[in-house]
Amino acid sequence: MLCHHTVPDSRVPGRVLIVGGGVAGMHAALNLAALEVPTLLVEKNAHLGGMVMRLDKVYPTDHCAFCPAWSTARQCYDSPLVQVLLHTEVVGLSTDGEGIRAELKMHRPAVDPTLCLFCGACRNSCSREALLERDPAMTWDPSLPPAMCIDQERCDRCRQCVSACPVGAITLDAGEECVSVAVEDVIYATGFEEVLPGDPRHAPEFGIGSHPDIFTAMEFEAWNNESRGECVLCTRSDGRPAKRIAFIQCAGARDRRHLPYCAAVCCMHAMKQARWLKRRQPELDISLFYTDLRAPGVGQEMYMMAGAAEGVRLLRSRPGLVMAAGSTGVGVRYETPENGRPVGEKFDLVVVNGGLGQCPLPNAFSDKNGRATTHYKCGFCDEPADVAGSVIQGAATAVAVAHRLRATAGGAA
Amino acid sequence: MKICLYCTCMGQNARMLAEDSLRAALDSDIRLVVVDRLCDAARCREVLTEAVAHATSSQVVVAACSRDARGGEALNCVQKALPAVRVELADIREGCAWHASVSGEEEDERAAQAAALVRMAFVRLECAEVAPKAVVPCSLGVLVVGAGPAGMAAASALAGLGVPVTLAERRPRPGGMAMLLGKLFPHMAQSSDVLRALPLEGVNLRMGCDVVSLRREDAAYVAGLREGDDCCEERFDALILAVGAQPVLPGVAFGAKERKGIISQMELDTLLTAVETGRKEAAQLASDYVFVQCVHARSTDKPYCSAVCCPTAVKNALRVKNLRPDAEVVVLNRQMVMPGIALENLYRDAMLTGVRFVHVDSLNDIRVEGKERVEAVVLPALDGEGERRITAEALVCSTPLQPVPSSVELVRQLGVCTDAQGFMRGHEPAHPLESNVEGVFICGSARWPVYVDQAVAQGKAAAALAVRFIRERRMPMDEIADLRSPAHISQELCSACGRCVEACPHAACFFADEGEVLIAEELCRRCGVCTAICPCGAARLPMASPSPREILAAVRHSRQRSLS
Structure with missing residues (x-):
């Protein structure tokens, strides 16, 4: 069922390469499969599902995010027309006389999930607790069947686990393999990444990385994730209970120095987190600093208003500075919406939203030969989109690609 | 036990x-x-x-x-x-x-x-036992209701994929609300160019054709179509509902009855198109425009953000500035909803061109001056003391879109879920275009207000889903039909009490003409409600012995065979 570590079969003609196995990429693949177009779905991480797999709940229904994404991933694995390649990056793309050739770099994972029995023998043999039952970045381990994974930071490469494994699933010097495949067309669905310190798109004034109580949106999602089984009460890094929490919107976004655009999803995402916090701990004092509250989708305005009615304080202001204030918490400096006077306020935890950068497309995609290769984009890497938007764009792109292939086939015949 | x-x-x-x-x-x-x-x-x-x-x-x-x-x-x-x-x-x-x-x-x-x-x-x-097969023939094609941008995109996509498709539209020609607009945000494309990119060759076009009824019969959908005085019923495999929306009219907002100069954003759009195409002079544009956002929206009556009004206002502000550079445009807004890259760019362009965006907390703060005509708009000052006065020759109200009542009635006949406002509901967020009724897909502004680009994307996506639905349903016929055995009713035991007919959530149990209860095999989903509720033990549910994995293997086998 899951032979996604094999080299892609080079004999499948008319195959479309989809770069990125998030929601948009998976839906593009499934809809192309329904239109009888074979696809190669390439994902650089260990799992399909992309960013959605790291979310706890999704607005506006407040249901878990990983289940629908997981079932879509399973359909991709099951479809005979979709070949899923995990741990694989697209490193080059060129057009020769016959069509497009893609250079893929496939990283062999340390634990081969097709062999792993999940017996735990490796974990028992490890003295440094480097073998984990699931990827710590994921809300829910979406691998099927489950496989152990290695925390490379803890591993001291003693090789005890290699000899302990009864089926030889572990290879510590996991190498990489480059293959070249011919593809008919390319769809980019590379999604977004959080802009972190070191990236020129990062805005340093919001203190990300400078203090453990200043979170990015996805860090906070991971920390406060009840689907992991253990739901944490909000505490500060020094162990004291957190009482005041601030969400700061448009931090680095809609800002010509960093990210000039609006990422479209952060207002709702922050309100979702705020409402879940309030639900679990009604006594929390939560403030949401916004520039424009953007809630244009189905049921979103109502969701926002419900949040405001539940006691989330909405402040129309754009803080200019977030910094640690010693043992007293985190200071936020902003101008009051009433009269524009600058004030400072202290919070226990600060969640900084807005730094969602589109994943850069690999170099080869900017056509070096000057020849126009037909290619398509869908999902966040095209235009900021939430889950529903990515699903729609994935399916719409599949139709556009299928149309073009039919037109080309008709022209050739 | x-x-x-x-x-x-x-x-x-x-x-x-x-x-x-x-x-x-x-x-x-x-x-x-x-x-x-x-x-x-x-x-x-x-x-x-x-x-x-x-x-x-x-x-x-x-x-x-x-x-x-x-x-x-x-x-x-x-x-x-x-x-x-x-x-x-x-x-x-x-x-x-x-x-x-x-x-x-x-x-x-x-x-x-x-x-x-x-x-x-x-x-x-x-109640496990062995039972007969269910076969679903699919050859009737898809009906797309509504020929706005979403419906046109869906029909065009289906025809391009070789699926028989019928496009029914009440008005005499396709295009929907996009026909009323000249330029479209976010890329300022001409709407006629956007619509021309959706060719309708191969589509069974039924313009001037009213869809008067929709119902489910066996595994098909039956649509009542009325063209002029002719009425007929036709059968389809799947439905795409792209019935659109209509703008709320400003009505008597800001004293529009006694004052001149208060128009809707739609009227301004039409005027701008006339000037752009040379049918009217640029001098007919006012010199001082004040736009008011969220009129009749985000209120207790319509508690939603219509999502298209802010971009429309920014687009029209840019068009006014382009045609008459000396004109002043002030946009009074609660917040400018311009999400994404293209819209944010448009917003920035407008600011750089000199369009002023002024925040107001509530529309109740806005007072309009002028007896016969609009002369000025008065707002409370920023510091809370005194007032700000903005000269206005024309006051343009941005109003939201709302569902069309007759369309809401139509889709409810099918049992399609609608929300309190009448917008159709899909399975948010993972399957946004799939309605609660199997084989019925929703797209465009009848689902939620969208702009033309989004409507086109949704139409294409709905087309893909409809094709997928038909293929997946047709495929299992010979290969796995016996694995999806429906419930069946023993006529010897049945007392025709009708409890199962009432209880079946999939409308699979029905009274035949002779009064006996039968099961529409293609609708049965094996939920077991009929067997649980039947007082005589007449309803039985055969056991599906193979596991889901075996079913998948059969599906895969049949797909591979159809490919080779």
Whole structure:
């Protein structure tokens, strides 16, 4: 069922390469499969599902995010027309006389999930607790069947686990393999990444990385994730209970120095987190600093208003500075919406939203030969989109690609 | 002995459905065992050895999530751990707990509903026998209702994929609301160019054709079509509803009755198009425009953001500035909703061109001056003392889109869910274009206000879903039809009481002309409601012996064969 570590079969003609196995990429693949177009779905991480797999709940229904994404991933694995390649990056793309050739770099994972029995023998043999039952970045381990994974930071490469494994699933010097495949067309669905310190798109004034109580949106999602089984009460890094929490919107976004655009999803995402916090701990004092509250989708305005009615304080202001204030918490400096006077306020935890950068497309995609290769984009890497938007764009792109292939086939015949 | 394994799903089920209330609602012969994360194979083995090893049970129901989530996985894990036992799944998460969290049912109602689902699963286990096949022929094509941009995109995409498609539109020509607009945001393309990119060759075009009724019959959808005085009924495999929306009119807002100069954004759009095409002079544009956003929107009456009004206002502000650079445009807004890259760029362009955006907390703060004509708009000053006065020759009201009442009536005939405002509801957010009725897809502004580019994308996506639906339904015919055996009713035992007809959630049980109860095999989803409710034991549900994995293998085999 899951032979996604094999080299892609080079004999499948008319195959479309989809770069990125998030929601948009998976839906593009499934809809192309329904239109009888074979696809190669390439994902650089260990799992399909992309960013959605790291979310706890999704607005506006407040249901878990990983289940629908997981079932879509399973359909991709099951479809005979979709070949899923995990741990694989697209490193080059060129057009020769016959069509497009893609250079893929496939990283062999340390634990081969097709062999792993999940017996735990490796974990028992490890003295440094480097073998984990699931990827710590994921809300829910979406691998099927489950496989152990290695925390490379803890591993001291003693090789005890290699000899302990009864089926030889572990290879510590996991190498990489480059293959070249011919593809008919390319769809980019590379999604977004959080802009972190070191990236020129990062805005340093919001203190990300400078203090453990200043979170990015996805860090906070991971920390406060009840689907992991253990739901944490909000505490500060020094162990004291957190009482005041601030969400700061448009931090680095809609800002010509960093990210000039609006990422479209952060207002709702922050309100979702705020409402879940309030639900679990009604006594929390939560403030949401916004520039424009953007809630244009189905049921979103109502969701926002419900949040405001539940006691989330909405402040129309754009803080200019977030910094640690010693043992007293985190200071936020902003101008009051009433009269524009600058004030400072202290919070226990600060969640900084807005730094969602589109994943850069690999170099080869900017056509070096000057020849126009037909290619398509869908999902966040095209235009900021939430889950529903990515699903729609994935399916719409599949139709556009299928149309073009039919037109080309008709022209050739 | 009957055992029900209640998977709390890491607290998600348990929060909505307490163990004790479920136990109280279940029949006394069912033993409830509370477990967690059954879909995790290792954990499943562990909890099962503790929980049920000592029981000699022949029937186990796994009360967990839907088969599409991890329910199938949970079922597999339990079956592997208990190979000698017959296991069945009851979806109490999506089927009850989650649903109840939205509809706000009481604890005991939820428990009763969950208990009913568990009981049905036991019935499915008990009533296992071999049964006849179900065959669904699909060759009727797809009906797209509404020829706005979404409907045109859907029909154009289907025709391009070689699927028979009929496009029905009440008006004499396609284009919908996009025909009223000249330029479209965010890329300022001409609407005629955008529509021209959606060719309708190969589409059975039915312009001036009113869809007066929609219903389901067997596995097909029957549409009543009226063209002039002619009425007919036609059958289709799938429906795409792109029935659109209509703008709310400003009405008497800001004293529009007694003052001149108060127009809607739509009227301004038409005027700008006339000037751009040379039919009117630029001098007919006013020199001082004040736009007011959120008129009749985000209010108690219409508590939603229509999403298209802010971009429309920015677009028209730019067009005014372009045609008459000396004109002043002030946009009074509660917030400018311009999400994404293209819209944010448009917003920035407008600011750089000199359009002023002024924030107001509430429309009640806005006072309009002028007796016969609009002369000025007065706002409270920023510091709360005094007033700000903005000269205005024309006041343009941005109003939201709302569903068309006749269309809402039409889609409700099918049982398609609509929200309190009348917008059609899909399965947000993972399957946004799939309605609650199988084979009925929704797109465009009837689902939620969208701009033309988005409507086109949704139309294409709905077309892909319709093709997928038809293919998946047609494919299993010869290969796996016997694996999806429907319920059937023994006519010897049936007393024709009609309880199953009333109870069947899929409308599969029906009264035939002779008064006997039959089952429409292609609609039956094997839920077991009829067998659970039947007082005479006439309704039986055959056991589907193969596992989901075997079904998939059969599907894969048939697909590969059709490809080669």
